[in-house]
Amino acid sequence: MYGQGHQQGHGVYLNGGHSQSRYGGLPLNSKPFQNSGQHSAQGHRAQQDHNGQHSTFVNHQHNSSTPGFSATTPHFHGNQLRNGTPSHLTNGNTGRAPTEHWNRQLEAYTQSREAHGGHYHARTANVSKGTSIGVIENGKKDADKVQEERHRVSNAALDMLQQWSELDMGGQGLRALAPQLFTYPFLTALHLNGNSLTILPPAIGRLRKLQHLDLSGNQLHELPPELGMLVDLKTLLLFDNRLEELPLELGYLYQLDMLGIEGNPIESSIRTIMMEHGTKALIAELREHTQAPAIEDRETCIISEVKAKTDASPADTLTVMSYNILCDKMATRNLYGYSPQVALDWEHRRQLILDELEAREPDVLNLQEVDTESFHEYFRPQLAIKDYRGVFWPKQKSKTMREEESKAVDGCAIFYKHTKFVCLDKCLIDLVSCAISRPDMKGEQDIFNRYMPKDNIAVAAFLEDRQSGARVIMVNAHLHWDPAFADVKIIQTAVLMDEVSKLAERWSKMPACHDKQLFAHHRAEGEAPDQSVPPGPSHEYSNGPSVPLIICGDYNSTPGSGVHELLNTGSLPPRHPELKNYHYGNFTKQGMAHPFQLKSAYGSIGELKFTNYTPGFVGVVDYVWYATQYFQVLELLGDIDEEYLKRVPGFPNVHFPSDHIALYAKFAIKQRKDRQKPVDAE
Numbered sequence: 001m002y003g004q005g006h007q008q009g010h011g012v013y014l015n016g017g018h019s020q021s022r023y024g025g026l027p028l029n030s031k032p033f034q035n036s037g038q039h040s041a042q043g044h045r046a047q048q049d050h051n052g053q054h055s056t057f058v059n060h061q062h063n064s065s066t067p068g069f070s071a072t073t074p075h076f077h078g079n080q081l082r083n084g085t086p087s088h089l090t091n092g093n094t095g096r097a098p099t100e101h102w103n104r105q106l107e108a109y110t111q112s113r114e115a116h117g118g119h120y121h122a123r124t125a126n127v128s129k130g131t132s133i134g135v136i137e138n139g140k141k142d143a144d145k146v147q148e149e150r151h152r153v154s155n156a157a158l159d160m161l162q163q164w165s166e167l168d169m170g171g172q173g174l175r176a177l178a179p180q181l182f183t184y185p186f187l188t189a190l191h192l193n194g195n196s197l198t199i200l201p202p203a204i205g206r207l208r209k210l211q212h213l214d215l216s217g218n219q220l221h222e223l224p225p226e227l228g229m230l231v232d233l234k235t236l237l238l239f240d241n242r243l244e245e246l247p248l249e250l251g252y253l254y255q256l257d258m259l260g261i262e263g264n265p266i267e268s269s270i271r272t273i274m275m276e277h278g279t280k281a282l283i284a285e286l287r288e289h290t291q292a293p294a295i296e297d298r299e300t301c302i303i304s305e306v307k308a309k310t311d312a313s314p315a316d317t318l319t320v321m322s323y324n325i326l327c328d329k330m331a332t333r334n335l336y337g338y339s340p341q342v343a344l345d346w347e348h349r350r351q352l353i354l355d356e357l358e359a360r361e362p363d364v365l366n367l368q369e370v371d372t373e374s375f376h377e378y379f380r381p382q383l384a385i386k387d388y389r390g391v392f393w394p395k396q397k398s399k400t401m402r403e404e405e406s407k408a409v410d411g412c413a414i415f416y417k418h419t420k421f422v423c424l425d426k427c428l429i430d431l432v433s434c435a436i437s438r439p440d441m442k443g444e445q446d447i448f449n450r451y452m453p454k455d456n457i458a459v460a461a462f463l464e465d466r467q468s469g470a471r472v473i474m475v476n477a478h479l480h481w482d483p484a485f486a487d488v489k490i491i492q493t494a495v496l497m498d499e500v501s502k503l504a505e506r507w508s509k510m511p512a513c514h515d516k517q518l519f520a521h522h523r524a525e526g527e528a529p530d531q532s533v534p535p536g537p538s539h540e541y542s543n544g545p546s547v548p549l550i551i552c553g554d555y556n557s558t559p560g561s562g563v564h565e566l567l568n569t570g571s572l573p574p575r576h577p578e579l580k581n582y583h584y585g586n587f588t589k590q591g592m593a594h595p596f597q598l599k600s601a602y603g604s605i606g607e608l609k610f611t612n613y614t615p616g617f618v619g620v621v622d623y624v625w626y627a628t629q630y631f632q633v634l635e636l637l638g639d640i641d642e643e644y645l646k647r648v649p650g651f652p653n654v655h656f657p658s659d660h661i662a663l664y665a666k667f668a669i670k671q672r673k674d675r676q677k678p679v680d681a682e
Contacts, residue, residue, distance in 0.1 A: 101278035109262040112193065112216045112239045118171035121191045170194045170214070182206045193217050193237070205229035205646060208615065216240055216260065228252040228290075229649045231338050231615040239263045246270060251287030252649050254337030259283070287340055292654050293647050299638040303604045316468050317634065318667045320601075321362040322476070322552035322624050324612075325353050326658035327369040327410040336659070338615065338649050349657035350374065354382055360637075360664055361386065364463070365415040366476035366552040369658075372398065373407035379415075388415040393428040395455045412459040412476045412553070421463040422516050424471070425507060429458040429499045431479075431492045440585030447584055451488050454480040458496055458553070462507045466516045469536040470548065470669055473507065475500055477553035479563070486578040489555070490562040494587050497566070497594035500551070504544030504596075512538035545595045548630035548669070554660065556621050559607055567598055567625055598625045601665040604633050613640075614650040614659050624665050637664035 098106065115121065166189035167181075174195040182203040189212040197218040205226030213230065216239035223238075228249025233256050240263035250259075259279040261270070273282045328346040342348050357365060365388065370379065375392045383390065394411035401409065416423065432452055441447045458477035464470070477496055479489045516535040541547045557563035562578040571593040579588055601624040602608055611622035626633070640661065651659045 099275055102275040104258070104278075105260065105262055105274060108237070108258055108260050109239050112214070112237055112260065115214075116171065116194060116217075118194075119168050120170055120194075121166075122168040165189065165209075166212075167191070177201060179203065185209060188212070188232075190214070200224055200227070202226040202646070208232065208649075211235070213237070216263075223247050223250075225249040225647050228647065231255065231649045234258070236260065246286065248286050248290045249647060251283055251285075251290045251340070252338040253283055254287070256280075256283055287338075288342075290340055293644055295644045295655050296641055298640060301605055301636045301638045303633045303636060316465065316470065316669045318364070318472070318550075318631070318669055319360075319362040319664070320364050320366070320474075320550055320552065320624055320667070321357070321360055321662055321664045322366040322368075322554075322622060323353070323357075323662040324368040324478070324554040324622060324658060324660035325349075325370060326652060326660065327371045327408075328374065329371065329408050329410075330369070331652065336614075336650070336652060339652055340654065343652045343654050343657075346374075349652065350378060352655075352657040354379075356662060357383065358386055360662070362664060363417050363420055364474055364550075365413075366474070367413045367415070368476065368478040368554045369410045370413045371408050371410045375411075375413055379413070383415055387418050389418045389423065390415045391423065391426045391459060391461050393457060393459050395457055396430055396432065397455045412457060412478055414459055414461045414474055414476050416461065416463055416474070419518060420466060422466055422513055423461055424464055424510060424513060425462040427460045427503060429460060429475075429477075429496060431456045431458065431495050434499055435491065435495045438585060440589075444583050444585055446487075446582040447491075450485065450582065451491055451584070454485070454488055454492070456480050456492055458499075460500065460503055462503075462510070464513050464516070464538060466518070466535050468669075469538045471507075471539055471541070472548040472550060473500070473504055475549070475551040475553075477551065477555070479553070479555045479557065481556045483556075486557075486562060487580060487582045487584075489557055490566065490572065490576065490578055490592070491584050491587055493555070493563045493566050494572070494592040497592075497596075500549070500596075501544055501594060504547050504549065506544075508541040508544050508547050512540075545597075549596055549598075549627045550631070550667075551598065551625040552623070552663075554622050558619050558621060566592055566594070567623075568600065568603075570594055570596065570598070597628045599628050600624065601626055601633050601667075602636060602663070605636060605638075608661075608663075609639050610661075611663065612660050613645075613656075622660055622663055624663050626665075626667060630670055631667040632670060633665060634668050635666035637662065 117123075165186055167184070167187055168191040169181075170191040171194035174192070174197060176199070177192075177197070179201075182201070183206075185206060186209060187207050188209055190207065190210055191212075191214045193214045193216040195218050197215070197220060200215065200220060200223060202224040203226070204224060205228075208229055209232055210230045211232050212235045213233060214235075214237040216237045218241050220238070220241040220243060222243065223246065225247045226249070227236075227247065228251070231252055231254065233253050235258045236250075236253065236256060237258070237260035239260045243261070243264040243266055245267055250256075256279055259274070259282065261274060270282065273285060326349070328349075331344045331346070331349065333341075333344070336344060365383075367379070370392065372392075372394045375390065380390045380392075390413055392411060392413040394406070394409040398406040398409035398411075414426075432455060435441060436447060436452060456477075456479055458475055460473060460475045463472050463474060465472075475496075479492050551567070555563050555567075562572055562576045565576075566572040572591060574588050574591040582588065600607065602620075607620045609620075610618045611620050612618070651661070
């Protein structure tokens with residue numbers, strides 16, 4: 001990912017703590033519990049191997065008496081031994097009265113010690129069915145924790161139904177865990193308490209649906225960073241182990257209500273946070289110091305070399321990028337609780353986005369979720385420096401808002417290289433108004449009840465290459481996000497392709513462009529004549545399907561969906577399963593079709609592993625579609641390193657500013673088979 005080297009300063013750490021990935025102390029002069037946007041993990045390279053060797057925060061020497069983290073590595077004390085008397089009678093070593101937070105910790109600790117014997121939880125399941133040993137630290141959810149609309153899909157429908165989801169392996173004297181345990185990704189509760197485990201394998205990060213994990217009563221000296229992948233965890237019990245510090249990656253566990261640490265020689269400042277402010281505060285503190293692992297730039301996949309052929313030799317090349325950048329209003333703590341605050345700050349994210357756009361420097365750039373203010377105040381002026389001109393429309397709800405409110409409404413933007421292209425025409429495709437204005441939709445209740453409330457749009461631009469005269473229709477679309485409305489997304493795609501077909505017919509008749517030269521200057525006496533090649537004449541096209549076409553965007557639909565089938569095959573039957581029993585005029589009576597021969601650019605490699613990466617969904621929903629008779633794929637931007645992803649539960653983070661990743665394709669423009677003569681502008 002471009003922009004990873006962009007540096008934002010941390011507070012200064014003692015002894016150069018920038019490479020550390022374990023939590024045993026706070027930055028010098030910092031205060032706990034303050035969300036600090038200036039603490040950026042950008043550019044850090046956390047070093048850790050799976051043999052359990054980590055950098056730590058604990059080997060510092062200072063005499064600070066502030067409530068920050070102690071500089072001295074704690075040792076085992078008599079009151080912290082696994083089977084000794086716990087330190088809670090005096091609230092640790094402080095002598096202070098136990099707080100509400102610590103009382104809950106001690107209550108869970110007492111329950112944990114009572115849960116002894118083999119398969120305790122399985123044996124008592126019938127007695128207290130559905131209960132958990134974990135104590136919920138916050139009795140009520142925050143009032144502002146409301147599910148916000150986010151234009152993405154969910155993996156929930158893909159989960160395999162299981163008759164069991166809880167596994168009790170407690171009290172078995174286990175010294176190691178079999179690899180097969182980590183092949184049960186459906187597990188929601190795992191009890192490993194009362195064993196003799198000294199190492200927790202990094203493979204624990206594969207069990208991403210766990211909500212309850214009990215590791216109490218073992219001999220663990222450290223925890224793997226991969227534990228941070230379990231973002232659904234509500235309860236993590238670590239009582240009676242030998243832990244002195246915690247991995248920073250536990251900061252990703254934003255849903256954690258109970259972190260059990262009593263009975264460990266844990267660093268005193270961690271204990272202080274837990275006693276005074278509880279689990280949520282500790283997790284927040286860890287999260288703001290989390291350091292994403294080192295990352296390499298995404299590799300370029302070479303699909304085919306440019307070779308001259310008698311029937312299809314490339315006359316030129318075209319590079320295209322598509323990117324859902326995650327608009328500012330959607331990048332909230334409620335939706336992305338696993339992300340450090342710096343990774344959600346718009347100023348930080350927009351700079352990373354701009355860095356990548358400028359580094360790739362495509363001929364045409366398609367952005368989704370660009371809000372109105374960001375387009376006019378940031379992207380348009382910044383990209384103009386790099387020779388880009390922009391076409392933008394927001395969603396149509398902006399027309400009903402006051403001017404200040406409408407600035408936050410997002411839409412779709414197309415940027416093109418001004419020195420390469422002339423924009424002959426541009427058009428907004430309002431997917432709502434285009435659908436309800438169709439005569440066959442009159443009287444259809446589903447079009448008004450299900451379809452009309454979804455405010456989605458597409459933007460189209462008709463571009464001509466100044467030099468070659470070749471023309472191309474560029475379309476950028478963003479469909480509805482909710483997987484429960486698969487029928488709506490199919491109809492949106494059908495409406496989109498109908499409108500693109502109409503535009504293609506109209507634009508195929510557009511006359512030649514007469515003024516394509518950027519500028520001309522007067523030649524002084526004795527000056528050599530201008531050697532630059534003059535612009536070529538405009539190409540002629542006989543009908544709509546003969547005009548080269550590229551369609552980009554976020555379709556919130558995976559390969560194999562009705563949306564994908566319609567775009568890929570050119571048709572869809574009227575009773576496709578995703579349409580269910582809904583009625584949408586001729587679309588559900590006669591079926592849907594479009595006249596273009598389209599293929600996904602990434603279909604050449606079987607698609608990326610994902611284009612959207614969150615804890616709740618990992619999959620492909622973004623595409624670059626191209627007309628196969630006019631373009632040949634040469635290069636593609638490849639997948640993200642799998643090793644990197646093993647310790648990153650979701651985007652955005654300090655390297656990736658959106659929950660989507662950018663798509664980039666380089667095309668060769670084939671010579672036209674009909675070999676029609678270009679139209680001379682004169």
